[in-house]
Amino acid sequence: MSDKDHSFLKTALVVGGGQGIGLGFVRRLLADDGIGRVYATYRRVESATELLEITDSRLCCFQMDITDESQIAAVIQKIQTETSTLHYVINSVGVLHEGEMQPEKSLRHINSEQLLRYFQVNSIGAILLFKQVQPLLKHGDRSILATISAKVGSIGDNQVGGWYGYRASKAALNMFIKNTAIEYKRTCPQAILVALHPGTTDTRLSLPFQRNVPPDKLFSVDRTVGQLLAVMDGLGISDSGEFFSWDGSRLPW
Template sequence: MNATLRERFIDLHRMAIAALITGAGQGIGLEFVRQLLQRDRSDLLYATYRNPESELLTFRDDRLRCLPMDITDESQIASVIQKIQTDPSTLELVVNCVGVLHEGSMQPEKSLRHIHSEQLLNYFQVNSIGAVLLAKHIQPLLKHQNRSIFATISAKVGSIGDNQLGGWYGYRASKAALNMFMKTTAIEYKRTCPKAIVVTLHPGTTDTNLSRPFQRNVPPEKLFSVDRTVEQLLTVLDGLQARDSGEFFSWNGDRLPW
């Protein structure tokens, strides 16, 4: 068998390398899909969305699998994971980009008098609980011998140690809960998925719909385009080592306080 035929044989019989981006319908998640496809990082790229009119659905690439999913519905998470399991692939990258700060009448609280239980529950359901349910269902797919990463977009305002301004009760608390969920997941994964690295990421203030109403006082040099944000986060992910599992990283690779 000559070299060319041998390479083709290996290519046909090796397990495909797969990645999953949740919350890929817009913003940072959508840009992760775009850059991963451009960089040819995976043989298969699964991307979940909630809005059926998302730009994601206009992408044309044989490697891309677009799957509808609402992260607040555990049955939908389980359904997506079951679909991924049907493909003979090795999942090596998961990036959860789902998050909510404001939506319709839902706005971050400036003081205690603005707190409402329904809004708090929504923050936790989207920003915290959905991520740990994803970690629960995806665990079997990370029990392989290749290095893999489970990353979730968090926020620096979720750092209790860094909180100097107050306000934004629900968003801050739900991101702090997310960090705890992922720290605890990392500890369990060390036993069940020893090659998996679990981290939370602060992307910096990025020019997306999530941050747009709150950009007035952000210096231009600290407001990142989505392509810059994703480039920076991919650099952080590429540099992760096993000892980094369970840590909280900023866009520039700095470790953030809990």
């Protein structure tokens, strides 16, 4: 595939496309005839079976750990052999619980190893992605770089406490988006960078915490993806560096 042959079609990169919201984005983008190529990354083969079973020729998959910058750089280099432009970059990677790791209910549950894991996946991995993908957003077309954040990462909205590592790592992610958006205004002026709160979505990440969620507040993956794409498609350059909820409302930092 060459830029010349598909110059009228858009290209997309979904990081964390192996399952959950990321996989939903892959499916929705492939259903769009205006998308000429979808690149998707996944961390583990065993959790990405549905992604790897998709037979659409427009899909290209890469195994990648977002906490390893060398792996991110290698994926970007492979994409650059096909195209010099991305129109959508969607980062859906995140960790809330993993094995014995559970969100902390109080200070007595804090430990440094768990905090480091939260920041490595939810914050540091994202900024490494923003760094490496920058050359593919230096073009004249409107583009979106969106990362899945969480309303619990809002400092201004925090009324109940708890979940120290997850909250703090998402707050750090929001700062990385804000900071990168300021620099991108100079280097990638047509790129719109946003943090997005998806709402509670029926995925493995939220599964242990769904008991007290009203049925009308627990979204299917397809509904979440549709809502977030609608938000993204309605954004302008002046919205870059902001934090939006699934319904398009702005969230406080």
